[in-house]
Amino acid sequence: DTGVSQNPRHKITKRGQNVTFRCDPISEHNRLYWYRQTLGQGPEFLTYFQNEAQLEKSRLLSDRFSAERPKGSFSTLEIQRTEQGDSAMYLCASSFQQGAGTEAFFGQGTRLTVV
């Protein structure tokens, strides 16, 4: 296993279009997280899954955003009707076991540019 994989690495889209990103976590990890990172800021939490269940969503995750993790394996993050403010790096992370303090392993991210 080579780690957390995210595709695509880069995405340029026109405002108003829908985009979907994919994250493949480390295979034995039961937790999967999505974060968003804008220029000059640290990553901000969006949502997290334990297995296939989405257990927590940030207020940052507007109605235009939806995330899924079917069968508790890979996850997708879809943004509908993209806006210029959605331009950011979208990071996926995964971890094993429960509880805070467990190391999260991050993917390289998907950089979204909305023009």
Next chain:
Amino acid sequence: AQSVTQLGSHVSVSEGALVLLRCNYSSSVPPYLFWYVQYPNQGLQLLLKYTTGATLVKGINGFEAEFKKSETSFHLTKPSAHMSDAAEYFCAVSVAGNNRLAFGKGNQVVVIP
């Protein structure tokens, strides 16, 4: 809610000099604290973490950090900077029962030859 503060977005350090990155946290319950490093076009990599026990934590690449509850701090240090240390460094906090990491704004470290 818990949070962290990292001051000084850009930090310049001479090769061979001490690296010191400051992190102060805010949490009403005992925190778990992390330092991550991000190299260009790469994901975040864990440098070290504090959960419980020894307050001086050693990490990879010669970095260490000390948890000081009285100062609500978790500063990152490395005795001698190397050119390969040029990267962005993030401090983060989480607490038991909360599955999210709250990150600081990061420090961009530049190493001057």
